[in-house]
Amino acid sequence: MLYSTNYFGSIPYFQSLAKHKEIVIDIHEIYKKQSWRNRTKILESNGPMYLSVPVSRPKGNETPVGDVLITYDTNWRKDHWNALESSYHHAPYFFYYGEMIKDLIYMEESILYRFNTRILEQLLKWLDLDIAISYSSEYVPPKDDLDKRIALDKKEFDITQSPYIQVFSDKFEFYPNLSILDLLMNEGPLARNYLIKE
Template sequence: MDNRALLLSTAYFAPVHFYTRYLYHSEVYLEQFENFPKQTYRNRCLILGGNGPISLVIPVVKGRGPKILIKDLQISYDENWQRNHWQTIVSAYNSSPYFEYYQDELYPFFESKSKYLLDFNLKIHEQLCDFFEIDNKIRLTEDFEKVPENTFNLRDGISPKLKHNPDTAFQAQPYTQVFSDKYGFMPDLSILDLLFNEGPNAYTILLQSINPNM
């Protein structure tokens, strides 16, 4: 366990790296006062389908100004992205060992409508904590510049934009994926990939995916 607090950005069915770090820190802050950056895990997740990695993106309402605080960012329902996301997830993971085990609790996220992205992601996180049987220890930040002392800042350190992972302690533990025979092991996909493939063992995989000596 790391005695430092951890600062993360919000994420839509966050990648494995997010939850590996989440388990490793006793205090976890989630940024709510940053300006919304495009092309990040804040409104997208990466899963693995039969034709390779698939990025599922939540469309958002564009404001009048160029900068929108993440806490104020609204989800757009102009297109039926919920149905598309769920159908894609079912197609990718219907044959996985634990899809049927989790699908009933996950489906409501693709049926009911949340107004704000941050609220939606927090509801998903709460459900994931229930799956892992862990406490929901997320605390929202009070101000963008006010980062708690002795805090490991990964606010921008878990991102699809990064070619190299700045968190050298995170070392994704391999597990069997639905399409491993076709693509080999693909690390740090959405937590959904780990859950559907490993079920209750996902918790152990997360704990094994960090090397504190690095």
Template sequence: MSAVLLSTTYFGPVQWYQKLYRYNDVFIDWHESFQKQTYRNRCLIATTQGIQALTVPVVHGSKASINEMLISDHGNWRHLHWQALQSAYGDSPFFEYYEDDLRPFFAERNWERLVDYNDAICKKMCELLDFQPNIILSSEFRVQSSCEQASNLSDFRQVISPKHPLEDTDFKPHPYYQVYQQKHGFLPNLSILDLLFNMGPESIFYL
């Protein structure tokens, strides 16, 4: 496959990382308008109660450009997110294996902008998954113009969505082991963390 256009994500879903793995060039739009209740600042995890959304609070309103969105410290969310992950995946096969790599994202305040935070997360996740995508960050107003050299560009910015996903014929979420599968059945397309904590080094073969 040639090139794909994606939105930035906070520990994005398996579907998002599948695109990073399968496409030659990955354009991530850093100038689109921020949209609430999307993967841009939210991820979905599996808990004993079912699916739980973890949301990064931001400072600016919904009309701001995504590269202007600042991370808020409201509500001690970093601590709460890490607690939620420990509770949800503490008994998973690979949580302890990866927790030292991931804890800094919840214990430190090294990032002010959401896009920088998401970019650092993406790089770490690709390192842990053991692949190196060719990512091009677009800060131009007309992101399409920055991709003109890429033939057969596939735009998944609106397709990959937690609330209203559009059809994606290339993504078929086959079941893998999940901690709460006996209770809830297989829960597809959760955060990449769900795949990593449950499948470990074999996660790359699922993508």
């Protein structure tokens, strides 16, 4: 199965991952702006919110994902952590995962896909999903059902999800297809069952 790298990937991303024992991350595809490769969507008190990792593309519009660099000109890590803490500090599992998520955000890594992979590896451990990760050796054009890069790269997913209790359920109806962080913060260890049954 061929996947794009994702920053704290979406619930649909992890629902797809959960079906496989081995995946290949494509690091040779051309980086797309405004994609999940460097951003995620959480739920805060005013509704959904995007968190984006600032990046630089050494080869401009032709930069492969494997060459995309994280920039630290702004204090985005602090902004991301503050947004997550503000949004989820009342979630049932924030106390358990919060500091470890902060450590992931603050880890030192200059290459985007490596940063994302280290996050992915930790998320898979928390979700008790045993999935081997490897990387593409060359660019592979989109082709068949084994290729998940396009299906999981939509701004809005057309995937139906069963509702679970979210932190702002007193204010909003259920928001589907958020970052896996939303599911983890609200469901904790039960997140695995949710991903597998959906």
